[in-house]
Amino acid sequence: MKSFRADYVFPVYADPIKNGIVTVDDNGKILSVTNDPSTIPGEIEQLSGVICPGFINTHCHLELSHMKDRIAPGSGLVNFVQEVITMRRNVTADEQEVVNAATAADEIMYNNGIVAVGDISNTDVTASVKKQSKIYYHTFVEAMSFVPERAQAVFDQALQTLDTFRPLSASITPHAPYSVSKELFRLIKKHSDTGKNLISIHNQECEDENKFYRYKLGAFNDLYKFLEIDIEYFKPQARNSIQSIIPLLSNNQDILLVHNTCTNLKDIYFVKRFDKMVNWCFCPNANLYIEKRLPKINLFIDQGFNITLGTDSMASNHTLSILSEMLTIQQHYPQISLERLLQWATINGAKFLGVDDSRGTLEKGKTPGLNLISGLDNLKITPDTKVKRLI
Known part of the structure; x- marks a missing residue:
């Protein structure tokens, strides 16, 4: 005792x-x-x-830990995404290097008082790290393809990856509005409607995401050219990305909308109109690292939603510390009290991950x-x- x-x-x-x-x-x-x-x-x-x-980190990318300091800050989301893709394609990083970096990142989080993590994975490379960790992990296996014809194949691959993380908690999730076709959204929704399948989706990280959905303009067109994806089929939606994809998400699962850098009050009110179990996650240090701006956090307070905190990855952050995220928020929004920030950093994240009975x-x-x-x-x-x- x-x-x-x-x-x-x-x-x-x-x-x-x-x-x-x-x-x-x-x-x-x-x-x-x-x-x-x-x-x-x-x-x-x-x-x-x-x-x-102990702190709850509801958004991390453990498998990107080996990319620390390899992407210049402030280059914008589209360039950041291209850099990550290029590194995965071209940079020689054997699996052991990725595992070693993920293990070191896991230790950083443990030493920073983090007891549970919602972690994004595109592969099974971090499964061994998580199974040996002192931290509780829920893994979000991302399904990602903007090509309608590839929806079923991508979903089936996500199911296979999901199995590698068992018996740890895991689910299949869409990556972001700009990287998931309606057909793939529907497959994930069907899967989510039938059982437990937590959702965590990157939301409105930059203005170009909304510009693409509203007018089919902006830097995302360059991203699809880089990826050699024909987006002729996509028609402007005349509304922001979150307003376009919220109807495609399940009513049966808790949904974490992550980053929300360019989410406005109309978007928040639009989300409130739907019978969805929406949570909002802020990762302010990553927002500053990538886009050099923060979400309008004050707009989300007292709107009736659960708010959580995340660190994002070592590719987009200098460390993995929930305290550091709270510091950044308090520096820019001094009216937010320590008591409220601790709720976001602890019980709110525990509720979303379903571990509030013990944490x-x-x-x-x-x-x-x-x-x-x-x-x-x-x-x-x-x-x-x-x-x-x-x-």
Whole structure:
């Protein structure tokens, strides 16, 4: 049994506790959360800072970890996508290099207090890493093809890849509006309507995505030329990408819309009109790395949606730290409190991944992990703020 006392304990499901004490057993299970030391047998370790549950990273690409520092920041999404594709085609990276980089990234996340991850995979190369990890993983196997005739073959391949991640939690998901044909969306929807199949889709990462869907103009035309894809069949939709694809998604699954860099209020209201279980995920450091801009996060607050946080990949970020994502948000949106940010970083992600019975809050009987956040300035995150995993 171990007991930790800090300036504040944030149970997340309840109000912060000043001079709170968290007691756990040898397996990290919460035995009690209190501010009364007389009820605690044995020694209490005194700490400076805030104790909170372990973080949930709902969006990562572990298999891109070997691309760290290989793509220049600020080049825009279309160029970023082309760079990733080119590296996968041409750069000599044997499987062991990819596995070694993924293993190192997994350790970075563990040391940064992350206890569960929603990870995107296009191949099975990270399956061994995840099966040996101390972190809980749900793998989103991406199905990706904008060519209608390839929909069935791509979906069948995704099913095969899915099996390689078992018995870990996994599902098939569309990549993004600009990379998935209606035919492939329909196959994924049919699959999702019949059983448990969490969805995580990249959404509106740049203005060109909306421009392409509205007018069939912009840089995505160059991407399809680069990919040698004939898009003659595609007709302008006269609406933004999210408005075009939301009707193609299942009503039966939780859906994570990731990035949302260019999502506007009309898009949010449009999504609210549909009977979909939509969650929004923000990865601000990746948005700055790729597009040099942030989503209008203030528009999403108090709209009745679950909001989560992600890190994206080492190809589009300098590290994999949920605390760093919270810092970036607080620097640009100082009105967002630490308490709200911790909800986004813990219980909201746990709910989306379906692990809130054991993670996400400091409640008796749970094993959520314990993080110590130190170096706060009046409960504000600063560049000097650090996270240390206690359990």
